[in-house]
Amino acid sequence: MAYVLDTAGLPAGDRVEAVHTAMMYASAPCHVIHEDPARPVYARMGVWDLGDANIFTHRSSGIRLLRTAKLARQDAMPVIALSVQQRSTGFLEQGRAGPFVCARGELLGVDLSAAYDYSWSGDGAAGCLQIPVDRLGLPIDVIRSALGRLPASPLYRLVTTHITALSQNPDRITSDQSAATVAAASIDLCRALLASAARTDRHSSATRAVLAETLLTQIRAYVRQNLSDPDLTPARIATTHNISLRHLYKLCADAGLSLEQWIITERLQGARHDLLTPANRTRPIAAIARAWGFRDPTHFTRRFRARYNSTPSQLRASSTEARTPGDPVL
Template sequence: MVTVLDTADIAPGDRAEAMYSAMISASAPCFLMQEESGAGIRARMDVWPMRTMQVFSTESTGIRLVRTARQARQDDAAPLIAFAVQTASRGRQSHLGHQRLVPRGHLLMMDHSAPYDYAWSGDGASRCIQVPLDQLTLPVDVVRSALPHLTASPLYPMVTDHIAHLTGGIEDLLRDPASAGIEEITIGLARALIASAVRQDHHTRTALAETRLTRIRAYVRRHLTEPDLRPARIAAAHHISERHLYKLCAQAGFSLNRWIIEQRLDGAREELARPAGDGRTIAAVARRWGFSDPTHFSHRFKEAYGMSPRDWRAAARERSGPPEGAGLSGP
């Protein structure tokens, strides 16, 4: 996490300028108007840059952000699509010819390649993800046409809840090796939300199919460390048959069972390399990642990575140095 702004540490006379600088660095060039002035301005912004998207949160006294057509036209940065959950106060959005009041707990979308006007009064807050347009793999006209119809999508509550939980617990997610792939999951859900909102047959069918598989992948990743994670349980959790589950995976070009093992091995490998995990035996790490037989785990690990779990841990320890007071651990 990078805290790009905390007005508690800034002199009252400098807060307006500091907030303006933080806002355009985290989002996009725009005009910022403050409801308060001087010591009355209170704000905090935190940013989590990720590989394919960015997460940030804003809490502040009343603000208004205006991005003009000229600013949008002159911005040579890659086009971004923002998805923000209003977590305090009520937002007001004017964008692409549409006006909307955004109640607390609701989601809004913003295309940064077009002008917009967004504001809240009093103590407000939002949590946001920014996704490059090319990651959504949807034409910009499809994205823009979805704007006034987001709340009508059957996926709107689920995507809103996902983004709220993601942005609210991002620190824990980034520390947890079981959360690998969260960006892929989030972008897949955003894509499906847009496609289902516009209800264009080709994009909708494709995106909704991807969404079901995305939800399955997300479910598997959440439960990777549970030994009873099997296809029958996964299918039942998504109200489909095992046969249909295997068909979805085959259409996507991967083996479900092999993928689960690969994800578990990746999680175990990352945990074994962490200094904080030095206190766990290799057998304990194997059990945590769903391998009840340490010998089977060691065989699978060596087959996948060309060395045993013990050798991998030793090599990782040499690279980073052992933590102070750490003892040796074995299988």
């Protein structure tokens, strides 16, 4: 994938039309209204395929994207966008809700298949994940109900951080061999966010089923974020997710997962990566072990040898010798 548009190489007189054409391709057809068309506008947009979804980034001078009801009726495939405001402040009006103000670093949800009015002033930017509604496995009324109250979900900050990371380095993420796994996990996280935000008595049966299906995804994400904490225990994981320890173990068993072994494996993989990173050549092995949640260096070495058939010091020495044959082993 390449950038859809970068106006830096275009004459000023051609930019307004170029931005409109690019927006038609990158997101939903809409009227593109520039804050100050008398001055040269600028824009840079990009779209990257990520499985069944896509990452869309947009930075430009002040702009208003107006999608009318007439334009909305022309689309056959509903799509939602979960967008993190990266520069300036975003303003969204959609449905009967009043204007939604999205500060920098916050997340907003837009139903791209419906009418909306979205804008920012001055130098603004946003990065978003665009997902077809049929990939979310949620009724459209549940999704629309959720979009207006995303901050009410306990997953709001987690998903905001995730989408921010996706939009900061989309080239590398989408070209990596793990892109398909990232895509599935991203859709699953967004699905859980919407389901939890939409939880009401009227929708409780639909959202409860979705939350149950995505709970293990939430648990995995939580564990990965807390691998460095030596006090990360099954009991703490269960308490954090408001489930019993027994239910936690059942979720893992149903997925063919040994929780404690998986945590140790994730920690060992992180430690191994750090040991092989040239920038860490002088960093003490004990410090690396502590950074990945191992309090006892002896325990760490024993687990590491069992996993990789090599001690941490042996791995570091062989790696250093392979990179720089004449250098002393650190």
